[in-house]
Amino acid sequence: MPSDHSRVKLRSDCSRPSLQWYTRAQNKMRRPNLLLKDILKCTLLVFGAWILFYILKLNHTTEECDMKRMPYMDPDRIKRAQQYAQQVLQKECRPQFAKRSMAQLFGSRYSLDLPPFVTKVPAESEAEYKYDPPFGFRKFSGKVQTLLELLPELDFPEHLRAKSCKRCVVIGSGGILHGLELGHALNQFDVVIRLNNAPVEGYSEHVGNKTTIRMTYPEGAPLSDLEYYSSDLFVAVLFKSVDFNWLQAMVKNETLNVPTIGVIAVVLATHLCDEVSLAGFSYALNQPRTPLHYFDNLCMAAMNFQTMHNVTTETSFLLKLVREGVVRDLSGGIHSEF
Known part of the structure; x- marks a missing residue:
């Protein structure tokens, strides 16, 4: 007959696998829940991004004409x-x-x-050099003259x-x-x-x-x-x-x-x-x-x-x-x- 010590040990050995099985089973049950949550998060994120893109498109994209x-x-x-x-x-x-x-x-x-x-020799009035582009060539007179040297009049x-x-x-x-x-x-x-x-x-x-x-x-x-x-x-x-x-x-x-x-x-x-x-x-x-x-x-x-x-x-x-x-x-x- 098994001794009391053996019974305790046997009971202890038997209970441990059952606890491990419960823990593993619980983890397996959690994994689908976590996976489902991740899927929902990704879906909401994609849906939110799509809505944001649609709003931006409405505000900043011009409609095409046929x-x-x-x-x-x-x-x-x-x-x-x-x-x-x-x-x-x-x-x-x-x-x-x-x-x-x-x-x-x-x-x-x-x-x-x-x-x-515009000519290579500026006119006496030089009106074109009094205003900034596109109205004139003020501050760009040197560049203009250099460019004119490369071009025919x-x-x-x-x-x-x-x-x-x-x-x-x-x-x-x-x-x-x-x-x-x-x-x-x-x-x-x-x-x-x-x-x-x-x-x-x-x-x-x-x-x-x-x-x-x-x-x-x-x-x-x-x-x-x-x-x-x-x-x-x-x-x-x-x-x-x-x-x-x-x-x-x-x-x-x-x-x-x-x-x-x-x-x-x-x-x-x-x-x-x-x-x-x-x-x-x-x-x-x-x-x-x-x-x-x-x-x-x-x-x-x-x-x-x-x-x-x-x-x-x-x-x-x-x-x-x-x-x-x-x-x-x-x-x-x-x-x-x-």
């Missing part, structure tokens, strides 16, 4: 726009009209004798310089151009100024295919060789001195009020030509689903997220020029006269 479903274009409006453009071209050209009108409208703020092209081609009266048209990138079929009329202007990377290839029916000047900020230059012609003048608008101000404006959500290339081109055109027209200018901010450009899928709503340009002020400026008869709006995006 260019295959362009807004309906009234055939009567197309006809009126084309007739109006032809009327502008058929009237007798008025020498010095744009300059005189600008001087009358803005007084001393508009320089009648400002040369449109360019001016209008001889056949344009020989004309006693020239007509300019500044073609904007606005989606309002798509469908008006103004290409034929735009090609008849003496000087055609295009902006940034706005393409001609594939859109000539609406925007024409003649280019006299391609005017662009450095980052906005066309990437395709098809948009450059040997007879074109390439006008680079330098603005690098405002880059730090731009960063500050972005951080503070301020408007920097750098002029758009379009407004700069319109003012330049008044120095180049006797009469000035514009086409493809429109900032219909109250129509966010309207195409912003004639060549991509950006909507007008995109303008609400940029802080570089004050398009409301610029629209007022252009509206003043059109209403005063200084320039003509061929597409009616600023003010329709047809």
Whole structure:
């Protein structure tokens, strides 16, 4: 018979495995619970991140416009726009009209004798060195002269310089151009100024295919060789001195009020030509689903997220020029006269 000591030892030996089994079983039961908690945490984390991304997307992503479903274009409006453009071209050209009108409208703020092209030998007034870019070359005179030494001095081609009266048209990138079929009329202007990377290839029916000047900020230059012609003048608008101000404006959500290339081109055109027209200018901010450009899928709503340009002020400026008869709006995006 087993002794009492043996019984105690046996009982003790038997009880220990049962305790170990209970502990192991309890741990096995805990593991699924812990795994379930981890899965729930990960799910909540992913779901929260998705919600945050969606909110940021709503606040900072511009809606794309379907260019295959362009807004309906009234055939009567197309006809009126084309007739109006032809009327502008058929009237007798008025020498010095744009300059005189600008001087009358803005007084001393508009320089009648400002040369449109920078020369290696600065003019006596050196007005272009009184202001910071993009209005002038103050603090950059040395760099400008070094750059000019590398470039040929360019001016209008001889056949344009020989004309006693020239007509300019500044073609904007606005989606309002798509469908008006103004290409034929735009090609008849003496000087055609295009902006940034706005393409001609594939859109000539609406925007024409003649280019006299391609005017662009450095980052906005066309990437395709098809948009450059040997007879074109390439006008680079330098603005690098405002880059730090731009960063500050972005951080503070301020408007920097750098002029758009379009407004700069319109003012330049008044120095180049006797009469000035514009086409493809429109900032219909109250129509966010309207195409912003004639060549991509950006909507007008995109303008609400940029802080570089004050398009409301610029629209007022252009509206003043059109209403005063200084320039003509061929597409009616600023003010329709047809």
